[in-house]
Amino acid sequence: MKRLWFALAALAYSAAAQQQSALNPAGPQSGRIAGLWWFFFYLLGAIFIIVMLIMLRTLMRGHRNAEENQPLENHERAQTRETRLRSIVTVSSVVTVVLLFILLVASISIGKANADLGASGKPMIIQVIGNQWWWQFSYLNDDPSQVLTTANEIHIPIGKTVLIQGQSNDVIHSFWVPNLHGKRDLIPSRVTTEYIRADRPGIYRGQCAEFCGLQHAHMAFYIVAEPEDKFKAWMQAQLQPAVAPATPALAQGQQNFLNYACVYCHQIRGTTASGTNGPDLTHFGSRRTIAAGTLPNTPGNLGGWIVNPQSIKPGNHMATIAVKPDDLQPMIQYLESLK
Amino acid sequence: MATQDVSPHIPNEHAELSLLDRVWQNGRGIFGWLSVTTHHAIGMRYIVTAFVMLLLGGIEALLVRIQLAHSNNTFLGPDRYNEIFTTHGTTMMFLFAVPVMEGMAIYLVPMMCGTRNVAFPRLNAFGYWLYLGGCLFLYWGVFTNAAPDMGWFAYPPLSGPQFTPGKRTDIWAQMITFTEVSALCVATELIATIFKMRAPRMSLNRIPLFVWSILVQSFMTIFAMPAIVIASSYLLSDRTVATHFVNPAEGGDPILYQHVFWFFGHPEVYIIFIPALGFVSAIVTAHSRRAIVGYPAMVLSLIANGFIAFGLWVHHMFATGLPQIGEAYFTASSMMIAVTSGIQIFCWLATLWSGKVRLTTALHFVYGFLVIFVLGGLTGVVLASVPLDLQVHDTFFVVAHFHYVLIGGALFPLFGALYHWYPKMTGRMMSERLGKINFWFLFIGFNLTFFPMHILGLHGMPRRVYTYGPEMGWDNLNLLATIGAFIIAIGGILFLVNVFWSRRHGRIAGNNPWEADSLEWAAASPPKNYNFEFLPVATSRYPLWVAPESEPASLSKAKTQPDRAVVTGLRNDRREVLVTTLMDAEPHHRYVLPGSSIWPFITAICVSIGFIGSVFNPWYIISGSIISGLALLGWFWPRKLLELEP
Numbered sequence: 011m012k013r014l015w016f017a018l019a020a021l022a023y024s025a026a027a028q029q030q031s032a033l034n035p036a037g038p039q040s041g042r043i044a045g046l047w048w049f050f051f052y053l054l055g056a057i058f059i060i061v062m063l064i065m066l067r068t069l070m071r072g073h074r075n076a077e078e079n080q081p082l083e084n085h086e087r088a089q090t091r092e093t094r095l096r097s098i099v100t101v102s103s104v105v106t107v108v109l110l111f112i113l114l115v116a117s118i119s120i121g122k123a124n125a126d127l128g129a130s131g132k133p134m135i136i137q138v139i140g141n142q143w144w145w146q147f148s149y150l151n152d153d154p155s156q157v158l159t160t161a162n163e164i165h166i167p168i169g170k171t172v173l174i175q176g177q178s179n180d181v182i183h184s185f186w187v188p189n190l191h192g193k194r195d196l197i198p199s200r201v202t203t204e205y206i207r208a209d210r211p212g213i214y215r216g217q218c219a220e221f222c223g224l225q226h227a228h229m230a231f232y233i234v235a236e237p238e239d240k241f242k243a244w245m246q247a248q249l250q251p252a253v254a255p256a257t258p259a260l261a262q263g264q265q266n267f268l269n270y271a272c273v274y275c276h277q278i279r280g281t282t283a284s285g286t287n288g289p290d291l292t293h294f295g296s297r298r299t300i301a302a303g304t305l306p307n308t309p310g311n312l313g314g315w316i317v318n319p320q321s322i323k324p325g326n327h328m329a330t331i332a333v334k335p336d337d338l339q340p341m342i343q344y345l346e347s348l349k
Numbered sequence: 350m351a352t353q354d355v356s357p358h359i360p361n362e363h364a365e366l367s368l369l370d371r372v373w374q375n376g377r378g379i380f381g382w383l384s385v386t387t388h389h390a391i392g393m394r395y396i397v398t399a400f401v402m403l404l405l406g407g408i409e410a411l412l413v414r415i416q417l418a419h420s421n422n423t424f425l426g427p428d429r430y431n432e433i434f435t436t437h438g439t440t441m442m443f444l445f446a447v448p449v450m451e452g453m454a455i456y457l458v459p460m461m462c463g464t465r466n467v468a469f470p471r472l473n474a475f476g477y478w479l480y481l482g483g484c485l486f487l488y489w490g491v492f493t494n495a496a497p498d499m500g501w502f503a504y505p506p507l508s509g510p511q512f513t514p515g516k517r518t519d520i521w522a523q524m525i526t527f528t529e530v531s532a533l534c535v536a537t538e539l540i541a542t543i544f545k546m547r548a549p550r551m552s553l554n555r556i557p558l559f560v561w562s563i564l565v566q567s568f569m570t571i572f573a574m575p576a577i578v579i580a581s582s583y584l585l586s587d588r589t590v591a592t593h594f595v596n597p598a599e600g601g602d603p604i605l606y607q608h609v610f611w612f613f614g615h616p617e618v619y620i621i622f623i624p625a626l627g628f629v630s631a632i633v634t635a636h637s638r639r640a641i642v643g644y645p646a647m648v649l650s651l652i653a654n655g656f657i658a659f660g661l662w663v664h665h666m667f668a669t670g671l672p673q674i675g676e677a678y679f680t681a682s683s684m685m686i687a688v689t690s691g692i693q694i695f696c697w698l699a700t701l702w703s704g705k706v707r708l709t710t711a712l713h714f715v716y717g718f719l720v721i722f723v724l725g726g727l728t729g730v731v732l733a734s735v736p737l738d739l740q741v742h743d744t745f746f747v748v749a750h751f752h753y754v755l756i757g758g759a760l761f762p763l764f765g766a767l768y769h770w771y772p773k774m775t776g777r778m779m780s781e782r783l784g785k786i787n788f789w790f791l792f793i794g795f796n797l798t799f800f801p802m803h804i805l806g807l808h809g810m811p812r813r814v815y816t817y818g819p820e821m822g823w824d825n826l827n828l829l830a831t832i833g834a835f836i837i838a839i840g841g842i843l844f845l846v847n848v849f850w851s852r853r854h855g856r857i858a859g860n861n862p863w864e865a866d867s868l869e870w871a872a873a874s875p876p877k878n879y880n881f882e883f884l885p886v887a888t889s890r891y892p893l894w895v896a897p898e899s900e901p902a903s904l905s906k907a908k909t910q911p912d913r914a915v916v917t918g919l920r921n922d923r924r925e926v927l928v929t930t931l932m933d934a935e936p937h938h939r940y941v942l943p944g945s946s947i948w949p950f951i952t953a954i955c956v957s958i959g960f961i962g963s964v965f966n967p968w969y970i971i972s973g974s975i976i977s978g979l980a981l982l983g984w985f986w987p988r989k990l991l992e993l994e995p
Binding site for chain 1: 426427428431499500504511512597598600602603604637642646669670673676677680681684685687688691692694695696698701702703704705708720723724727728730731733734735736738740741742743807809811812813814815816817820821822
């Protein structure tokens with residue numbers, strides 16, 4: 011009883027933070043899965059309680075049998091009792107099969123409904139590439155000028171089906187946004203796919219779900235689901251090259267960025283920085299977090315991250331560059347200005 | 350050679366006994382200790398070694414729980430954390446759970462079958478030494494900063510040459526080879542023992558359920574282990590000689606590895622869990638003092654379990670993507686296993702319902718098992734459903750699920766079994782009082798640790814993360830789990846205290862303290878090296894309870910009888926046993942088992958040199974094979990059978 015109470019208290023507590031929860035669905039698929047979960051939960055819960063009650067009853071009955079010290083039963087009676095017990099076992103087993111069959115049909119039909127999401131209409135295609143330990147997203151389009159590549163945070167329009175096309179650059183990762191749908195592994199040398207759709211505006215957190223090495227814990231991303239018009243505006247803004255520095259301090263920051271080794275890995279469209287090993291930083295200032303969901307995107311955190319990434323995310327592949335203290339402040343300001 | 354229905358009166362009984370004592374005696378000193386081939390000694394070595402591994406794995410579990418106790422904890426870094434959770438999983442699966450079940454089987458099966466040793470005693474010793482070699486090799490790695498850190502499943506490419514340089518993964522993969530060979534040795538000799546060395550008249554329909562479960566487990570081992578041999582060889586040869594079976598960078602297929610690994614990995618769970626079902630059946634029969642309801646259903650369920658277990662490995666890989674028809678098939682097969690497990694649970698409940706239950710510590714653990722395992726089984730049904738699995742796969746929900754089925758399904762019955770058979774093994778009873786306290790600590794601690802993990806998983810906490818942010822809202826439940834883990838640890842310590850205290854101060858047990866039914870209770874406690882002065886005859890399914898075959902045996906109408914049918918006519922001046930026929934266990938011929946020998950140990954050392962060396966240099970495969978071949982020459986060198994003068 012105590013256990014149950016703890017669990018309930020804990021459930022109530024976690025309800026506060028449901029940015030990454032299978033029980034707080036925001037799309038048709040996660041909605042169906044959550045419904046299926048509660049169906050399983052009540053049915054299996056009822057079975058559990060019944061079995062436990064029978065078990066407790068055996069405890070009392072068995073004790074009584076032991077105390078009674080009955081005289082020898084006659085042969086007939088013992089046989090009848092044995093037959094009765096066997097038929098109860100048989101009936102229970104048949105009931106088990108029937109219940110499992112119901113669960114099987116429910117689960118297959120939900121699986122089919124979820125897979126059918128992509129059957130109608132032309133979906134928006136987002137390519138996801140897993141990297142140790144960050145996510146690269148590309149909005150694919152037949153028109154090359156409309157292809158957008160970004161990292162660790164994407165926006166999607168609500169009510170529109172999105173095809174996630176998963177790949178990996180190194181080891182196996184798993185793309186998972188519980189509020190929208192289940193997991194899909196990203197496997198090197200393969201392309202895996204999954205349809206998602208958000209029906210409710212919101213910010214949903216996703217996290218790598220396949221163990222991928224040292225910083226598996228710090229490989230998160232955000233999906234911002236918003237109305238079509240807001241999404242279009244965001245998309246247009248993201249397609250633009252980086253804003254030119256507006257003040258001398260920002261210009262100094264840009265120069266600093268370009269002078270240090272940052273450019274070997276990072277791209278800022280509109281500048282000469284064109285590395286592709288690390289996340290694209292063209293609109294870095296518009297993102298919510300640094301280092302794949304590790305830190306909130308604030309100037310202080312960014313400074314800490316640039317100076318010593320290994321202290322924040324030990325083992326990650328960002329090089330530690332000795333940035334002079336005087337050079338750091340303008341660089342932070344410049345990066346944060348890239349809205 | 351004949352079977353007699355009354356105890357034979359041998360004129361010179363004392364001399365015969367001392368002859369048996371001498372012929373089955375183990376050597377003295379360190380050389381003698383290394384040469385032992387009697388099944389009690391080797392079974393006990395397995396059990397003790399496995400418990401040392403349990404202790405190490407348990408300490409690792411506590412370290413993991415301390416690290417996860419609150420958000421952004423820095424108790425362990427990501428590197429140490431990954432090493433520790435990998436070593437924890439590896440230790441518990443390969444070095445504790447499977448071997449401890451093998452050890453119990455080696456100890457109990459020959460006695461339950463009414464014979465004197467396993468069929469291949471020297472192979473048995475060889476298997477143990479290799480298992481020990483695997484333990485030492487892995488922990489040598491752990492203590493020299495070369496612990497594996499890629500997860501106990503070692504998926505490539507993360508475990509491949511590109512992403513895990515160094516020797517960590519090689520040590521892991523070669524440790525697997527040690528345990529594979531050891532497990533295959535045990536499986537082979539147990540199958541031979543069960544098929545050919547049962548007591549006369551112990552026809553197939555009289556085999557104790559525990560022995561049936563070991564038979565099924567051994568066959569599963571024989572079919573599952575080759576798959577892991579292949580998986581670990583792919584990995585090892587990719588890493589050491591650049592074969593690229595499963596390395597995608599060179600055109601290999603990482604999913605192939607997953608299929609092969611789980612084709613072993615899923616049956617592995619049942620290899621651990623099916624012997625535990627056997628424990629439960631034995632404990633339920635003895636402590637409810639009645640025949641098990643539905644013996645044929647129990648046996649058929651065990652066998653069906655063994656088959657179905659090989660048909661559902663893909664449910665570990667639903668997230669890799671599968672066509673609809675494949676998903677439906679593997680969902681159905683995964684759910685099917687609930688039917689066979691369900692039948693056994695119903696049979697036990699029916700037995701307890703109509704039995705004369707004696708609420709001993711052993712039975713406490715059976716009830717604990719029922720609670721935990723039923724819940725774990727039901728969450729297993731959740732995992733069989735593809736849509737639900739895609740959400741909870743690789744989250745703490747799965748961690749909760751498999752700890753419910755493995756701790757609840759295997760460890761609780763194991764503790765129950767130890768309380769049940771400890772009197773047989775040591776001649777003394779364990780403290781029931783301390784036992785019950787120990788049970789409640791384990792039971793409450795277990796649920797406190799693992800129940801919250803279901804909720805954590807549904808609320809998005811992935812497995813194998815070394816930390817998490819405070820904004821995720823996972824702090825409280827994790828703290829609860831950590832507190833629970835320490836309560837489990839106290840329970841574990843109480844168990845050890847009980848084991849050591851009872852060894853000295855426990856009540857003297859006598860041959861059959863529980864008035865149990867099966868043949869091992871006819872032997873002395875602790876058993877002599879030869880188990881039985883005269884090999885017993887299985888006059889019924891419950892040979893120590895007298896009951897007409899047509900009636901359900903139960904203790905109410907049967908006291909354990911003093912005069913039992915036995916086999917006479919075996920020679921006592923050599924290690925002679927009776928071989929019986931497969932189906933009906935009719936006496937067939939006499940067979941002489943080999944005595945003590947140092948060669949299994951020497952061969953194991955040579956094989957270990959090959960295994961360990963090959964991690965560092967492939968040429969060791971050749972030199973290791975040569976010295977192992979030489980050792981085998983010594984092993985099989987024809988020599989005169991041990992025969993004593995009376």
